[in-house]
Amino acid sequence: MKTMRSALRVLLAGATLLLAGCDLGPASTPTSVLAPPENTPTSPAAAPTSTASPLPSTPTLTPGGPTGNLPSQAQQFVDLLVQQDFATAEQRLDPTMRQQLPADKLASTWQSLLAQVGAFKTQVGTRTTTAQQNGTTYRIVFVTCAFAQANIDVRLVFDPDGQIGGLFFSPAPAAGPTPSPGATNLPAYVQPTAYQETAVQVGSGAWVLPGTLTLPVGAGPFPAVVLVHGSGPQDRDETIGPNKPFRDLAWGLASQGIAVLRYDKRTKVYPRQMAALVQTITLDQETTDDALAAVTVLRSTPQIDPHRIFVLGHSLGGMDIPRIGTRDPQLAGLIVLAGLARPFADTLLDQYTYIFSLAGTPTPDQQQQLDTLKAQVALVDSPALAPDTPASKLPLGIPAAYWLDLRGYHPAEVARGLAQPMLILQGEADYQVTMADFQIWKDALQARRNVTFKSYPHLYHLFIETPNAKAQPQDYQVAGHVTAAVVQDIAAWINQNR
Numbered sequence: 315m316k317t318m319r320s321a322l323r324v325l326l327a328g329a330t331l332l333l334a335g336c337d338l339g340p341a342s343t344p345t346s347v348l349a350p351p352e353n354t355p356t357s358p359a360a361a362p363t364s365t366a367s368p369l370p371s372t373p374t375l376t377p378g379g380p381t382g383n384l385p386s387q388a389q390q391f392v393d394l395l396v397q398q399d400f401a402t403a404e405q406r407l408d409p410t411m412r413q414q415l416p417a418d419k420l421a422s423t424w425q426s427l428l429a430q431v432g433a434f435k436t437q438v439g440t441r442t443t444t445a446q447q448n449g450t451t452y453r454i455v456f457v458t459c460a461f462a463q464a465n466i467d468v469r470l471v472f473d474p475d476g477q478i479g480g481l482f483f484s485p486a487p488a489a490g491p492t493p494s495p496g497a498t499n500l501p502a503y504v505q506p507t508a509y510q511e512t513a514v515q516v517g518s519g520a521w522v523l524p525g526t527l528t529l530p531v532g533a534g535p536f537p538a539v540v541l542v543h544g545s546g547p548q549d550r551d552e553t554i555g556p557n558k559p560f561r562d563l564a565w566g567l568a569s570q571g572i573a574v575l576r577y578d579k580r581t582k583v584y585p586r587q588m589a590a591l592v593q594t595i596t597l598d599q600e601t602t603d604d605a606l607a608a609v610t611v612l613r614s615t616p617q618i619d620p621h622r623i624f625v626l627g628h629s630l631g632g633m634d635i636p637r638i639g640t641r642d643p644q645l646a647g648l649i650v651l652a653g654l655a656r657p658f659a660d661t662l663l664d665q666y667t668y669i670f671s672l673a674g675t676p677t678p679d680q681q682q683q684l685d686t687l688k689a690q691v692a693l694v695d696s697p698a699l700a701p702d703t704p705a706s707k708l709p710l711g712i713p714a715a716y717w718l719d720l721r722g723y724h725p726a727e728v729a730r731g732l733a734q735p736m737l738i739l740q741g742e743a744d745y746q747v748t749m750a751d752f753q754i755w756k757d758a759l760q761a762r763r764n765v766t767f768k769s770y771p772h773l774y775h776l777f778i779e780t781p782n783a784k785a786q787p788q789d790y791q792v793a794g795h796v797t798a799a800v801v802q803d804i805a806a807w808i809n810q811n812r
Contacts, residue, residue, distance in 0.1 A: 385440045388455035388470045391478065395424050395468075396434050408477040410589065415481065419711060422683075427483055429680050430669060430787065432462025438486075450474060458486045464791055471585075480585055482547070485555040485791060501562065501795040503802070507531070509568035516577045517607040521584065525577030525608065526550055527615070528568040534617035537808050538573035539563075539624045539649070540608040542601060542631030542638070547582035552628065556793035559628070559776045566801035572808055573618055575608050593705075596719035601634045606642055622646045624808060627653060629747060629775065635736075636728035647735040647811045649804060652747040652775055655726045655754035659694040659709050659717065661747075663687055668745050672786060694721075726758035735764040737807045739800060741773030743785045766807060773797055 387406070394403040400417040407415060415423070428434065438458040445452050450473075457468040464485060471480030500506070509530050516523040530536055541560050543552050551558035564574040581588050581600060588595065605625060613620045624647045627635040632653020639648045654661060666687055670676040676684060690709045693699055694717045703714040729736060736759065740752035752769055759765045770777070774785030778794035 384453050384455050384472050384476070385442060385457075387472075387476070388440060388457050388468070389437060391470060392437060392457050392459060392468050395420070398424070400424070406478050407481075408473055408475070408479045410586075411477075411479055411481065414589065414592070414711075419706065425679065426683065427466070428461070429683060431464045431466060435460040435462060438465065452479070454480075463788060501566065501798060503569060503798045504562075504565040505569040506565075508571075509565065514575065514577075514611055516575075516611055517604055520587070521580055521604070523577045523580060523583055523604060523607075524550075525575060525611075526564070527611075528564040528574045528576075529617055530568050530571045530573060532571075534573075535619035535622075536571060536573045536617060537622035537624065537646070537812075538575065538612045538615075538618045539567060539626050539804075539808070540605055540612065541574060541576040542605045542625060542627040542634060543579050544629030544631055545600070546579075547585060548579045549582055550576040550578050552576075554776060555791045557776055557778060557790070557795075559778070559796050562796040563626070563801065563804070566796065566798075567805055567808075570801075570805040572805055573612070573615075575612055577604070577608060580604055593713050594715050595713070596716060597630075597634055597637070597723075598719075601631060602637050602641065605631070605634070605638050609642060609645065622808075622812065624649060624811075626651060626804070629654065632747070633658075633725050636725045636732060637723070639732045639734050640728060643733065645734055647737065647808070648729075648732070649807075650736065650738045650755065651777065651800075652740055652744055653725065653738065653751065653755065654747050655724075655751040655758075657695070658720055659691040662709050663691050664748075665746060669787065726755050729755070730758050730762070735766075735811050736762075737766045737804065738768075739777070739803070740767075740769040741775060741777055741785075742769050742771050743773055743780050743782060744775045745785050746775045768803060770797065770799065773800070 391403060391406050394400070394406070398421070400420040403420055404412055404415070404417045436459070438460050440458070441456045443454045443456075445454060452474075453472045455470045455472065457470070459466050459468060467482075467484050467486045469480070469482040469484060470478050473479040509528050511526050511528050514525045514527045516525045541550075541552075541563060543560070550560060552560040560576050564576055567574050579601075588599075591599065605627075609623055609625065612618045612623050623645060625635065625638050625642075625645055626649035627633070627638070628651040632650040633655070635648050635650050635653060639645060663684075666684060670680045670684065687709060690707060693703070693707060694709060699708075699714060699717060699721075701714055701718065705711045705713040708714060708717060738752070738755050738759070740747070740749065742749060749769065752767070756767055759767075772779050772781075774780045774789055776790070776794075777796045777800045778789075779797060780786075780789045782789065
Protein backbone atom coordinates (compact mmCIF):
# COMPACT_ATOMS: atom_id res chain seq x y z
CA MET A 315 0.00 0.00 0.00
CA LYS A 316 1.90 0.69 1.51
CA THR A 317 5.68 4.88 4.45
CA MET A 318 4.65 6.05 7.67
CA ARG A 319 5.12 2.74 9.18
CA SER A 320 7.42 0.89 11.30
CA ALA A 321 7.84 -1.29 8.43
CA LEU A 322 8.22 2.04 7.03
CA ARG A 323 8.85 2.74 3.67
CA VAL A 324 10.92 5.30 2.14
CA LEU A 325 11.17 4.56 -1.39
CA LEU A 326 13.36 6.45 -3.39
CA ALA A 327 11.04 8.74 -4.77
CA GLY A 328 7.71 8.96 -3.61
CA ALA A 329 6.45 6.49 -1.24
CA THR A 330 3.72 6.39 1.20
CA LEU A 331 4.20 7.49 4.55
CA LEU A 332 3.31 4.38 6.32
CA LEU A 333 5.31 3.69 9.29
CA ALA A 334 4.74 0.13 8.94
CA GLY A 335 1.93 -0.80 6.89
CA CYS A 336 2.44 -1.43 3.47
CA ASP A 337 1.10 0.93 1.19
CA LEU A 338 -0.40 3.84 -0.31
CA GLY A 339 1.47 5.76 -2.91
CA PRO A 340 3.78 5.38 -5.75
CA ALA A 341 7.10 4.09 -4.82
CA SER A 342 8.94 3.90 -7.95
CA THR A 343 11.26 6.78 -7.98
CA PRO A 344 13.94 7.82 -5.62
CA THR A 345 12.60 9.63 -2.62
CA SER A 346 10.52 8.57 0.23
CA VAL A 347 11.14 6.96 3.48
CA LEU A 348 10.79 3.31 3.96
CA ALA A 349 10.29 0.56 1.57
CA PRO A 350 9.44 -3.03 2.24
CA PRO A 351 12.52 -5.05 3.04
CA GLU A 352 13.92 -7.24 0.34
CA ASN A 353 15.51 -9.95 2.38
CA THR A 354 14.50 -12.54 -0.20
CA PRO A 355 15.02 -10.73 -3.50
CA THR A 356 13.37 -12.29 -6.49
CA SER A 357 13.69 -10.87 -9.97
CA PRO A 358 14.16 -12.08 -13.53
CA ALA A 359 17.84 -12.21 -12.75
CA ALA A 360 19.45 -15.26 -11.28
CA ALA A 361 19.38 -15.61 -7.52
CA PRO A 362 21.82 -13.08 -6.09
CA THR A 363 24.91 -14.12 -4.27
CA SER A 364 25.35 -12.61 -0.86
CA THR A 365 28.03 -11.97 1.69
CA ALA A 366 28.05 -10.40 5.10
CA SER A 367 30.63 -8.36 6.93
CA PRO A 368 30.80 -6.53 10.25
CA LEU A 369 30.76 -2.75 10.22
CA PRO A 370 33.42 -0.73 11.95
CA SER A 371 31.78 1.74 14.28
CA THR A 372 33.39 4.79 12.66
CA PRO A 373 34.52 3.97 9.12
CA THR A 374 37.11 6.23 7.54
CA LEU A 375 35.79 8.20 4.57
CA THR A 376 37.52 7.47 1.27
CA PRO A 377 36.71 8.57 -2.27
CA GLY A 378 34.13 6.49 -4.10
CA GLY A 379 34.69 4.91 -7.47
CA PRO A 380 34.16 1.79 -9.51
CA THR A 381 37.20 0.02 -8.03
CA GLY A 382 36.59 0.98 -4.42
CA ASN A 383 35.29 -1.27 -1.66
CA LEU A 384 31.54 -0.96 -2.05
CA PRO A 385 30.54 -1.94 1.52
CA SER A 386 32.96 0.70 2.78
CA GLN A 387 31.56 3.27 0.35
CA ALA A 388 28.05 2.41 1.50
CA GLN A 389 29.07 2.90 5.14
CA GLN A 390 30.62 6.23 4.24
CA PHE A 391 27.44 7.36 2.53
CA VAL A 392 25.41 6.54 5.64
CA ASP A 393 27.94 8.46 7.72
CA LEU A 394 27.39 11.49 5.47
CA LEU A 395 23.65 11.28 6.15
CA VAL A 396 24.24 10.98 9.90
CA GLN A 397 26.61 13.96 9.80
CA GLN A 398 24.01 15.83 7.71
CA ASP A 399 26.57 16.48 4.99
CA PHE A 400 23.93 16.12 2.29
CA ALA A 401 25.84 18.11 -0.32
CA THR A 402 28.70 15.62 -0.27
CA ALA A 403 26.26 12.71 -0.18
CA GLU A 404 24.56 14.05 -3.29
CA GLN A 405 27.86 13.83 -5.19
CA ARG A 406 27.94 10.07 -4.57
CA LEU A 407 24.73 9.66 -6.61
CA ASP A 408 24.55 9.03 -10.33
CA PRO A 409 23.17 11.86 -12.54
CA THR A 410 19.61 10.53 -12.55
CA MET A 411 19.57 10.15 -8.79
CA ARG A 412 20.96 13.65 -8.30
CA GLN A 413 17.96 15.02 -10.13
CA GLN A 414 15.58 12.95 -8.02
CA LEU A 415 17.39 13.39 -4.71
CA PRO A 416 19.27 16.69 -4.56
CA ALA A 417 20.82 17.67 -1.25
CA ASP A 418 17.71 19.40 0.09
CA LYS A 419 15.55 16.37 -0.65
CA LEU A 420 18.10 14.02 0.89
CA ALA A 421 17.91 16.19 4.00
CA SER A 422 14.11 16.07 4.23
CA THR A 423 14.09 12.33 3.56
CA TRP A 424 16.61 11.70 6.34
CA GLN A 425 14.70 13.91 8.76
CA SER A 426 11.46 12.09 7.93
CA LEU A 427 13.18 8.81 8.68
CA LEU A 428 14.43 10.06 12.04
CA ALA A 429 10.96 11.31 12.88
CA GLN A 430 9.61 7.82 12.31
CA VAL A 431 12.26 5.61 13.92
CA GLY A 432 14.02 7.92 16.35
CA ALA A 433 17.63 9.00 16.64
CA PHE A 434 20.42 7.18 14.82
CA LYS A 435 22.48 4.98 17.16
CA THR A 436 25.04 2.98 15.21
CA GLN A 437 25.78 0.92 12.12
CA VAL A 438 25.35 -2.78 12.84
CA GLY A 439 26.55 -4.66 9.76
CA THR A 440 26.49 -4.98 5.98
CA ARG A 441 25.55 -7.57 3.43
CA THR A 442 25.82 -7.46 -0.33
CA THR A 443 24.10 -8.98 -3.32
CA THR A 444 24.58 -8.84 -7.06
CA ALA A 445 21.82 -8.70 -9.65
CA GLN A 446 21.63 -8.70 -13.42
CA GLN A 447 19.25 -6.50 -15.35
CA ASN A 448 19.25 -5.93 -19.11
CA GLY A 449 22.77 -7.33 -19.33
CA THR A 450 24.14 -5.00 -16.64
CA THR A 451 25.47 -6.19 -13.29
CA TYR A 452 24.53 -4.16 -10.22
CA ARG A 453 26.00 -4.48 -6.75
CA ILE A 454 23.61 -3.89 -3.87
CA VAL A 455 24.85 -3.15 -0.36
CA PHE A 456 22.57 -3.24 2.67
CA VAL A 457 23.85 -1.22 5.63
CA THR A 458 21.90 -2.26 8.71
CA CYS A 459 21.57 0.64 11.15
CA ALA A 460 20.19 0.75 14.68
CA PHE A 461 17.86 3.65 15.42
CA ALA A 462 16.12 4.36 18.70
CA GLN A 463 12.92 2.56 17.72
CA ALA A 464 13.89 0.10 14.98
CA ASN A 465 16.68 -1.44 12.95
CA ILE A 466 16.65 -0.15 9.38
CA ASP A 467 18.39 -1.37 6.23
CA VAL A 468 19.82 1.40 4.07
CA ARG A 469 19.91 -0.26 0.64
CA LEU A 470 22.32 1.25 -1.88
CA VAL A 471 22.39 0.10 -5.51
CA PHE A 472 25.76 0.72 -7.20
CA ASP A 473 26.03 0.95 -10.96
CA PRO A 474 29.06 -0.44 -12.85
CA ASP A 475 30.83 2.92 -12.43
CA GLY A 476 30.56 2.76 -8.66
CA GLN A 477 27.95 5.49 -8.39
CA ILE A 478 24.77 5.12 -6.38
CA GLY A 479 21.81 4.56 -8.67
CA GLY A 480 19.28 3.55 -6.04
CA LEU A 481 18.60 4.38 -2.39
CA PHE A 482 15.98 2.73 -0.21
CA PHE A 483 15.24 2.52 3.52
CA SER A 484 13.41 -0.52 4.86
CA PRO A 485 12.97 -2.43 8.10
CA ALA A 486 15.87 -4.81 8.65
CA PRO A 487 14.79 -8.43 8.28
CA ALA A 488 14.26 -10.45 11.41
CA ALA A 489 17.05 -12.81 12.36
CA GLY A 490 16.75 -16.37 11.17
CA PRO A 491 15.79 -18.04 7.90
CA THR A 492 12.51 -17.58 6.11
CA PRO A 493 10.25 -20.51 7.08
CA SER A 494 9.64 -23.08 4.38
CA PRO A 495 6.28 -24.73 3.63
CA GLY A 496 7.27 -27.57 5.94
CA ALA A 497 8.24 -25.35 8.84
CA THR A 498 6.65 -25.96 12.22
CA ASN A 499 5.90 -22.31 12.94
CA LEU A 500 3.30 -21.96 10.20
CA PRO A 501 -0.23 -20.87 11.13
CA ALA A 502 -2.63 -23.76 11.70
CA TYR A 503 -4.64 -22.89 8.59
CA VAL A 504 -1.68 -23.74 6.31
CA GLN A 505 -1.55 -27.37 5.18
CA PRO A 506 1.64 -27.74 3.08
CA THR A 507 0.56 -31.09 1.62
CA ALA A 508 -2.62 -29.50 0.20
CA TYR A 509 -0.91 -27.33 -2.42
CA GLN A 510 2.09 -26.96 -4.69
CA GLU A 511 3.80 -23.87 -6.11
CA THR A 512 5.10 -23.15 -9.59
CA ALA A 513 6.96 -20.18 -11.06
CA VAL A 514 5.05 -18.07 -13.58
CA GLN A 515 5.60 -14.90 -15.58
CA VAL A 516 3.10 -12.05 -15.41
CA GLY A 517 2.88 -9.74 -18.40
CA SER A 518 5.22 -9.65 -21.37
CA GLY A 519 7.79 -7.50 -23.08
CA ALA A 520 9.48 -4.72 -21.16
CA TRP A 521 7.49 -5.23 -17.96
CA VAL A 522 7.39 -9.02 -17.52
CA LEU A 523 7.27 -9.89 -13.82
CA PRO A 524 8.23 -13.05 -11.89
CA GLY A 525 5.44 -14.63 -9.89
CA THR A 526 4.30 -17.71 -8.00
CA LEU A 527 1.13 -19.69 -8.65
CA THR A 528 -0.01 -21.66 -5.61
CA LEU A 529 -2.25 -24.49 -6.80
CA PRO A 530 -4.32 -26.84 -4.64
CA VAL A 531 -3.49 -30.50 -5.12
CA GLY A 532 -5.90 -32.11 -7.56
CA ALA A 533 -7.14 -31.77 -11.11
CA GLY A 534 -9.29 -28.67 -10.72
CA PRO A 535 -10.56 -26.52 -12.19
CA PHE A 536 -10.11 -24.31 -9.13
CA PRO A 537 -11.32 -20.82 -8.28
CA ALA A 538 -8.38 -18.42 -8.16
CA VAL A 539 -7.34 -15.09 -6.67
CA VAL A 540 -4.81 -12.50 -7.81
CA LEU A 541 -3.17 -10.62 -4.92
CA VAL A 542 -2.50 -6.90 -5.55
CA HIS A 543 0.02 -5.15 -3.32
CA GLY A 544 0.13 -1.85 -1.57
CA SER A 545 2.43 0.95 -2.69
CA GLY A 546 6.17 0.72 -2.99
CA PRO A 547 8.48 -1.87 -4.54
CA GLN A 548 6.74 -4.80 -2.92
CA ASP A 549 7.80 -8.40 -3.38
CA ARG A 550 5.26 -11.13 -4.07
CA ASP A 551 4.88 -11.90 -0.35
CA GLU A 552 4.28 -8.24 0.51
CA THR A 553 7.14 -8.58 2.98
CA ILE A 554 6.97 -6.08 5.85
CA GLY A 555 9.68 -6.59 8.45
CA PRO A 556 9.38 -10.22 9.62
CA ASN A 557 5.86 -10.57 8.20
CA LYS A 558 4.69 -11.88 4.83
CA PRO A 559 0.92 -11.37 4.64
CA PHE A 560 0.56 -12.34 0.97
CA ARG A 561 2.38 -15.60 1.54
CA ASP A 562 0.04 -16.31 4.45
CA LEU A 563 -2.97 -15.64 2.24
CA ALA A 564 -1.63 -17.74 -0.63
CA TRP A 565 -0.83 -20.77 1.48
CA GLY A 566 -3.95 -20.43 3.60
CA LEU A 567 -6.38 -20.10 0.69
CA ALA A 568 -4.67 -22.84 -1.32
CA SER A 569 -5.04 -25.12 1.70
CA GLN A 570 -8.80 -24.61 1.24
CA GLY A 571 -8.89 -25.37 -2.48
CA ILE A 572 -8.41 -21.85 -3.90
CA ALA A 573 -5.51 -21.10 -6.25
CA VAL A 574 -3.55 -17.88 -5.67
CA LEU A 575 -1.28 -15.91 -8.00
CA ARG A 576 1.15 -13.40 -6.49
CA TYR A 577 4.00 -11.58 -8.18
CA ASP A 578 6.78 -9.08 -7.59
CA LYS A 579 5.68 -5.54 -8.23
CA ARG A 580 6.88 -3.57 -11.24
CA THR A 581 8.49 -0.95 -9.02
CA LYS A 582 10.59 -3.68 -7.40
CA VAL A 583 11.69 -5.49 -10.53
CA TYR A 584 12.32 -2.40 -12.66
CA PRO A 585 13.22 0.45 -10.28
CA ARG A 586 15.46 2.33 -12.71
CA GLN A 587 13.04 2.12 -15.61
CA MET A 588 10.19 3.27 -13.39
CA ALA A 589 12.32 6.10 -12.03
CA ALA A 590 12.84 7.32 -15.58
CA LEU A 591 9.05 7.56 -15.97
CA VAL A 592 8.38 9.19 -12.64
CA GLN A 593 7.09 12.45 -14.10
CA THR A 594 4.22 10.69 -15.90
CA ILE A 595 3.52 7.60 -13.81
CA THR A 596 -0.05 6.97 -12.66
CA LEU A 597 -1.76 4.31 -10.59
CA ASP A 598 -2.38 2.29 -13.75
CA GLN A 599 1.32 1.95 -14.56
CA GLU A 600 2.18 1.27 -10.95
CA THR A 601 -0.51 -1.29 -10.21
CA THR A 602 -3.60 -1.74 -12.41
CA ASP A 603 -1.99 -2.94 -15.63
CA ASP A 604 -0.01 -5.72 -13.95
CA ALA A 605 -2.99 -6.93 -11.91
CA LEU A 606 -4.97 -7.36 -15.13
CA ALA A 607 -2.01 -9.14 -16.73
CA ALA A 608 -2.04 -11.58 -13.81
CA VAL A 609 -5.73 -12.27 -14.44
CA THR A 610 -4.83 -13.11 -18.05
CA VAL A 611 -2.28 -15.65 -16.81
CA LEU A 612 -4.94 -17.37 -14.72
CA ARG A 613 -7.43 -17.50 -17.58
CA SER A 614 -4.90 -19.38 -19.69
CA THR A 615 -4.04 -21.89 -16.94
CA PRO A 616 -5.83 -25.26 -17.47
CA GLN A 617 -6.30 -25.97 -13.76
CA ILE A 618 -8.13 -22.67 -13.20
CA ASP A 619 -11.86 -22.08 -13.71
CA PRO A 620 -11.84 -19.00 -15.99
CA HIS A 621 -15.28 -17.99 -14.73
CA ARG A 622 -14.22 -17.92 -11.08
CA ILE A 623 -11.27 -15.54 -11.00
CA PHE A 624 -11.20 -12.96 -8.21
CA VAL A 625 -8.87 -10.06 -7.46
CA LEU A 626 -7.86 -9.08 -3.93
CA GLY A 627 -6.24 -5.71 -3.28
CA HIS A 628 -4.56 -4.61 -0.07
CA SER A 629 -4.18 -0.93 0.92
CA LEU A 630 -3.19 0.88 -2.29
CA GLY A 631 -4.22 -2.30 -4.10
CA GLY A 632 -7.58 -2.11 -2.34
CA MET A 633 -7.99 1.48 -3.44
CA ASP A 634 -7.30 0.30 -7.00
CA ILE A 635 -9.84 -2.55 -6.93
CA PRO A 636 -12.71 -0.51 -8.43
CA ARG A 637 -10.47 0.48 -11.35
CA ILE A 638 -9.51 -3.13 -11.89
CA GLY A 639 -13.16 -4.18 -11.74
CA THR A 640 -14.12 -1.48 -14.22
CA ARG A 641 -11.52 -2.60 -16.74
CA ASP A 642 -12.42 -6.29 -16.43
CA PRO A 643 -16.17 -6.75 -15.91
CA GLN A 644 -15.80 -10.52 -16.30
CA LEU A 645 -14.11 -10.93 -12.94
CA ALA A 646 -16.11 -13.15 -10.61
CA GLY A 647 -15.62 -10.90 -7.61
CA LEU A 648 -13.52 -8.20 -5.95
CA ILE A 649 -11.97 -8.22 -2.48
CA VAL A 650 -10.77 -5.10 -0.65
CA LEU A 651 -8.46 -5.44 2.37
CA ALA A 652 -7.89 -2.12 4.14
CA GLY A 653 -8.62 -0.20 0.96
CA LEU A 654 -8.09 3.54 1.15
CA ALA A 655 -11.28 5.47 0.40
CA ARG A 656 -10.28 8.96 1.54
CA PRO A 657 -8.06 11.27 -0.54
CA PHE A 658 -4.53 9.91 -0.44
CA ALA A 659 -2.82 13.23 0.36
CA ASP A 660 -5.15 13.91 3.28
CA THR A 661 -4.43 10.44 4.62
CA LEU A 662 -0.68 11.08 4.58
CA LEU A 663 -1.19 14.13 6.75
CA ASP A 664 -3.33 12.13 9.18
CA GLN A 665 -0.68 9.41 9.39
CA TYR A 666 2.16 11.84 10.09
CA THR A 667 0.06 13.65 12.69
CA TYR A 668 -0.71 10.37 14.46
CA ILE A 669 2.90 9.17 14.45
CA PHE A 670 4.20 12.46 15.78
CA SER A 671 1.57 12.46 18.54
CA LEU A 672 2.66 9.15 20.04
CA ALA A 673 5.45 10.74 22.06
CA GLY A 674 3.32 13.70 23.09
CA THR A 675 3.57 17.17 21.58
CA PRO A 676 5.44 17.19 18.25
CA THR A 677 8.98 18.51 18.40
CA PRO A 678 9.73 21.80 16.60
CA ASP A 679 11.23 19.85 13.71
CA GLN A 680 8.20 17.56 13.51
CA GLN A 681 5.85 20.54 13.62
CA GLN A 682 7.78 22.11 10.77
CA GLN A 683 7.38 18.90 8.78
CA LEU A 684 3.66 18.89 9.49
CA ASP A 685 3.32 22.51 8.41
CA THR A 686 5.19 21.81 5.19
CA LEU A 687 3.07 18.75 4.50
CA LYS A 688 -0.12 20.70 5.14
CA ALA A 689 0.91 23.25 2.53
CA GLN A 690 1.76 20.48 0.07
CA VAL A 691 -1.57 18.74 0.64
CA ALA A 692 -3.37 22.04 0.12
CA LEU A 693 -1.64 22.40 -3.24
CA VAL A 694 -2.71 18.89 -4.24
CA ASP A 695 -6.31 19.87 -3.47
CA SER A 696 -5.98 23.25 -5.17
CA PRO A 697 -7.04 24.13 -8.74
CA ALA A 698 -3.49 25.47 -9.07
CA LEU A 699 -2.08 21.93 -9.32
CA ALA A 700 -0.85 21.46 -12.89
CA PRO A 701 1.23 18.85 -14.77
CA ASP A 702 4.29 21.09 -14.50
CA THR A 703 3.99 21.72 -10.75
CA PRO A 704 7.42 20.80 -9.28
CA ALA A 705 7.41 17.54 -7.37
CA SER A 706 9.38 19.27 -4.62
CA LYS A 707 6.25 21.24 -3.77
CA LEU A 708 4.08 18.12 -3.45
CA PRO A 709 3.75 15.49 -0.70
CA LEU A 710 6.64 13.04 -0.53
CA GLY A 711 8.06 14.44 -3.75
CA ILE A 712 5.47 12.50 -5.74
CA PRO A 713 5.11 14.18 -9.16
CA ALA A 714 1.98 16.06 -10.19
CA ALA A 715 0.87 13.45 -12.75
CA TYR A 716 0.19 10.94 -9.99
CA TRP A 717 -1.83 13.40 -7.93
CA LEU A 718 -3.80 14.60 -10.94
CA ASP A 719 -4.64 11.01 -11.85
CA LEU A 720 -6.02 10.40 -8.36
CA ARG A 721 -7.83 13.73 -8.09
CA GLY A 722 -11.02 12.58 -9.77
CA TYR A 723 -10.85 9.01 -8.52
CA HIS A 724 -13.19 8.14 -5.66
CA PRO A 725 -12.92 4.38 -5.17
CA ALA A 726 -16.14 3.79 -3.27
CA GLU A 727 -18.17 5.84 -5.74
CA VAL A 728 -16.69 3.95 -8.69
CA ALA A 729 -17.45 0.67 -6.91
CA ARG A 730 -21.09 1.71 -6.61
CA GLY A 731 -21.47 1.33 -10.37
CA LEU A 732 -19.90 -2.14 -10.62
CA ALA A 733 -21.84 -5.36 -10.93
CA GLN A 734 -19.32 -7.81 -9.45
CA PRO A 735 -19.80 -9.12 -5.90
CA MET A 736 -17.47 -7.44 -3.41
CA LEU A 737 -15.99 -8.36 -0.03
CA ILE A 738 -14.61 -5.47 2.03
CA LEU A 739 -12.53 -6.23 5.14
CA GLN A 740 -10.99 -3.85 7.65
CA GLY A 741 -8.84 -4.09 10.77
CA GLU A 742 -10.28 -1.91 13.52
CA ALA A 743 -6.82 -1.13 14.99
CA ASP A 744 -5.39 0.08 11.66
CA TYR A 745 -3.99 3.64 11.75
CA GLN A 746 -3.02 3.80 8.07
CA VAL A 747 -6.36 2.93 6.53
CA THR A 748 -8.93 3.45 9.23
CA MET A 749 -12.52 2.74 10.15
CA ALA A 750 -13.34 6.10 8.56
CA ASP A 751 -12.37 4.58 5.20
CA PHE A 752 -14.41 1.47 5.99
CA GLN A 753 -17.45 3.65 6.70
CA ILE A 754 -17.04 5.40 3.35
CA TRP A 755 -17.15 2.04 1.58
CA LYS A 756 -20.25 1.08 3.59
CA ASP A 757 -22.05 4.35 2.92
CA ALA A 758 -21.44 4.09 -0.81
CA LEU A 759 -22.27 0.40 -1.22
CA GLN A 760 -24.81 -0.45 1.46
CA ALA A 761 -27.63 -0.52 -1.11
CA ARG A 762 -25.91 -3.25 -3.10
CA ARG A 763 -27.01 -6.69 -2.00
CA ASN A 764 -23.90 -8.44 -3.31
CA VAL A 765 -21.42 -6.56 -1.12
CA THR A 766 -20.25 -8.01 2.21
CA PHE A 767 -18.56 -5.95 4.93
CA LYS A 768 -16.62 -7.18 7.93
CA SER A 769 -14.26 -5.54 10.42
CA TYR A 770 -12.03 -7.22 12.98
CA PRO A 771 -11.15 -5.94 16.48
CA HIS A 772 -7.45 -5.95 17.39
CA LEU A 773 -6.19 -6.29 13.80
CA TYR A 774 -3.93 -3.68 12.25
CA HIS A 775 -2.99 -2.94 8.64
CA LEU A 776 -1.46 -6.36 7.93
CA PHE A 777 -4.52 -8.12 9.40
CA ILE A 778 -2.32 -9.38 12.21
CA GLU A 779 -3.27 -8.93 15.86
CA THR A 780 -1.91 -6.06 17.95
CA PRO A 781 -2.24 -5.60 21.72
CA ASN A 782 -2.85 -1.89 21.17
CA ALA A 783 -6.27 -0.34 20.73
CA LYS A 784 -4.75 1.45 17.76
CA ALA A 785 -1.64 0.09 16.10
CA GLN A 786 1.74 1.72 16.51
CA PRO A 787 4.77 1.56 14.21
CA GLN A 788 6.57 -1.01 16.33
CA ASP A 789 3.74 -3.51 15.77
CA TYR A 790 5.03 -4.09 12.27
CA GLN A 791 8.32 -5.38 13.66
CA VAL A 792 6.63 -8.18 15.64
CA ALA A 793 6.49 -11.47 13.75
CA GLY A 794 2.98 -12.76 13.20
CA HIS A 795 0.56 -14.19 10.68
CA VAL A 796 -2.63 -13.06 9.04
CA THR A 797 -5.40 -13.99 11.46
CA ALA A 798 -7.17 -17.28 10.68
CA ALA A 799 -10.62 -15.66 10.65
CA VAL A 800 -9.58 -13.43 7.74
CA VAL A 801 -8.40 -16.38 5.64
CA GLN A 802 -11.50 -18.36 6.51
CA ASP A 803 -13.85 -15.48 5.70
CA ILE A 804 -12.23 -14.90 2.31
CA ALA A 805 -12.36 -18.60 1.44
CA ALA A 806 -16.01 -18.91 2.51
CA TRP A 807 -17.01 -15.84 0.49
CA ILE A 808 -15.25 -17.11 -2.65
CA ASN A 809 -16.95 -20.49 -2.29
CA GLN A 810 -20.33 -18.79 -1.96
CA ASN A 811 -19.83 -16.92 -5.23
CA ARG A 812 -19.82 -19.83 -7.64
